Amino acid sequence: MAERYEIRFSGAGGQGLITAGIILAEAASIIEGKSAVQSQSYGPEARGGASKSEVIIADGPIDYPKATIVDACLAMTQESADKYAVGIKDGGILLLDDDFVQKNPQGNFKLYRMPIMRMAKEDIGREIVANVVALGAMIGLTGVVSKEAGEEAVLRKVPEAFKDLNKKAFNLGYEKSKELLN
C-alpha cells in the first residue's frame, strides 16, 4: 500500500480553505507528479459555518479518498478547531490561528500557533490572502511538497494582477513556519 500523507484545512466558509487544498493538490499531482486527491465538506452556507478541505498525497494510487488518520491539520476558527481538529495522528501537526482559536484541542500532536489572519491583514494588507499564508505555513511545517512547487501552484491559480500579492503571502507563511520549527 502506498504511503499516504493526509492534510486537512479547516476554517469558516469563505476563507478560501478549499482553494488552499486545491492548490496543494495541484502542487503535488500536477507539478510534482505524485498522486493527490482533494475533497471537501461544507454546509449549506456559502459564507460562515465550518468548512474543511482534505488532501491525500501518496506516491502511488490513492484508494480511500478521505482522511483516515490526519498527519497535519489547520484550524482557522474555534468552531472548525472544535469540529475538525480530531483524528490527528500521534506526533502529527496542528496549526491554529493565534487570534481566532482560544481553546487548544487536546491530543498527542505538535501544536503550533500563528496569527494567520492578522499577518494577512497587517503584513500583506489583504485579509483575503490568509488562505495562501496558511498554505505556505502548512507546506513549511510538513514539507509534503517543495516550497517551489507550492509557490508555482499558487501563481498558476491567481490572475496576473494578484500574483505578487499571493507570492508575498505564500512566502510569509512559509518563512514564519520555519521560525516556529526552530
Add this chain to the structure above:
Amino acid sequence: MAKKVALLQGNEACALGAVYAGAKFFGGYPITPSTEVAEVLSAELPKVGGKFIQMEDEIGAMAAIIGASLTGAKSITATSGPGVSLKQELIGYACIAETPCVIINVMRGGPSTGMPTGPGQSDVMQARWGTHGDHAAIALVPNSCQEIFEETVRAFNLSEKYRMPVQVLFDEIVGHMRERIVFPEPGELEIIDRQPPSVSPADYKPYDSSKGQVPPLAAFGSGYKFHVTGLNKADDGFPTTKAELVDAEERRQIDKVMDNVDDILKNEEYLTDDAEVIIWAYGSTSRSARYAVNKLREDGIKAGLFRPLTIWPFPEARTAELAKQCKAIIVAEMNLGQMIYEVERVSKGDCAIGGVFRVDGEPINPGQIVDKVKEVL
C-alpha cells in the same frame, strides 16, 4: 507531446467527457451536488457549436434533451436524486421512443431533499426500476475522476448504440473531489454514433428491427418524416393496441440489452483469484473496499474486490461464479441495502452474504469493511 493533465472535480470531468463524446446539447436545472456539470457545459458546449439550456424545471430539462436528441444531437442532462425522481416519466418516454440520451445522477443522501451536500448511493435501484412499466436499463457507476470522464464517454456510446437512455451514477464524494485527469487525445477513446437509416425517407420505419435489434434512427430535419410517441407502437412508429405487436416491441426493447450484456457489462476485480471473501462494492465505496482488501491481506485474510462499472444490467454471471468460489460476499454500499438483494438473488445461497451500509452522510470507511469481514468469517 505529453498529454494534457489537470486537477479536476468529478463533475468537471463528466462535463469534459461529454464534450469528448460529441455531446451537442445539455438541458438541465440547478441541483446540488451536480451543478458543476452544468456550469462547465454552459461554457464548453457553445465553443463547439453545441447548445446549453437551463430549463424551468427538471422535467422540462429531460423533455428538452429528448427533443434535441431527435434532431440528431447527442444530448445530456445532469441532476441528483430529487431531479431524477422528477424525470422518471420521461426516462420511460426515452425508453419506449428509443431516443438516445445520457442522464447524470450525482447521488446525495436520503429520500426527498435528504442531504444535498452529503454523499449517498441510494438511487441505484431507482436507476433500474424508477420509471413505470417494463423496460431495460443501462447504468454506469464510475469511482474516480478519470473514470467519470471515460464512463461518460461510454454512456454516450451505449446510448447511441442501443438507442436508449443511459444513466451514469456517481456519489457526491467522487463528484466533488479533485484528482488528476489525463485527457485522452482525440480518437484515443472509441466514439460511437447512432446508426442512420440506409433506406429512403419513403421506406423508413423508425422501429423497423428486421435488420437488427436496434433500428436505425433518422434525425428530424434530415429529410425523414416520421412519428414519435410514448404510446405502444408498431414498427412504423404509430400507436397500436394489437396484442402481438405490443408484445413484440416491448420484448425487443428489453432483449436488445439483455442479449448484449457482454458488450455492456464492465467490471474490475482485485485479488479475487484466491479470495475467500469478496467485497462487492461500486462507486466511491469501492475505493474504501480496495483499501480494506489490502488491510485484510496484511492481516492474513484472503480478501478480494469485485467492482462493477456497469451496475445495470446486473453482472449476474460473474457474481454467481464468485459466490461459488468464496466463503462470503460482503456488499458495501452507502444506503441501507439495495444491490445486496441482487447479489443474494444470483448467489442462490452458495456463500454467506453480509452487508456494510451507511446513510449518515459520511463515506463507508475501510475499517467498517474490515470489521464486517472479520465478523462474517
Add this chain to the structure above:
Amino acid sequence: MAYDYEKSIRPGKLPHIWCPGCGHGIVMKGLIRAMDTCELDRAKTSIVSGIGCASRLPGYLDACTLHTAHGRAAAFATGVKLADPEMTVIVCGGDGDGTAIGGNHFIHACRRNIDMTYVVMNNYIYGMTGGQFSPCTPTGAKASTTPYGNPDPIFDISKLAIGAGATFVARTTAAHPREIDKLIVQGIKHKGMAVIEVLDDCPTTYGRRNKFRSVVDMMKELKKNAVPAKAAAKMTAEQLQGKFLTGVLFQDTEKPEYCEMYQEVINKAQGA
C-alpha cells in the same frame, strides 16, 4: 374545387379519434391550410404535442411529428428548436395539457420567446379522461369532478401568454374557421413565440353537462361571445360583459428571439 387536405394527411391514419361535433378537426384543417400557405417543407417541420384529444393531432399529419408526455410539449419543442433552429416548430394541444400540467413549460417558452407557434385548442375541459374540469373551465360550470359547479377561477390563456412574454398572441374560435388559418399563418411567420388560442367545443364531455342541446348551440355561443379586438375598442365595459376578444391581441417585433440570442452566446464563446 374542394381543398386538398389529403396530401397533408398520412395515408391510413383517418378516421381520427375525435367525436362528431368536436372542433379539433376544424383546427386541424386550419393548420393544414396555414402550413400550405406558408409552403412549409414538412420534412423541416416538427409538430409537437402533449397528451389529450388535441394532442393526437400530429399523428395524422405528414411531418416530423412528436407526441410527447402530458404537459411537456413546449419543453420537448424547445429542445427540437434550439438543437435545430432550421426546423419550423408547431406545438398543438389542449387547455389542460398546456396550462395545468404543462403551465410551467408554457410560460417559460413564452418568456424565452423561442420561435415556435403554439396552437392551444381550448375546449375548457379534460375530454380524453371523461370531462374533468380544467384551469379554463368557467366558474360554476359542471364537469365530472365539479358535480356542484366549478369553484375554481379560470386562466385566460391569451393574457397568460402576453404576461409571460410571448410576442404574438391571437385568439379565435372553432366557429371562425377562416380566421384560424389566417392567424396561424401570422404566427408561423412571426419570429418568436406565437400563441394562437382557439376556443373550441367538446360536446361529449362539456356540452351535455352544461345544457347545450347540440353542437350547433355550442358553436352559436362561441360566435355570439366573440368580439373582434378592433370592434371591442369602441365598446363599453358593459357591452363587453361575458364576451371575449378575437383576432391579434398582441404583437411585439422588437424582443429578440431565443435561438438568435443563443447564437450570440455561441459567437462569444468562439471568440467571434
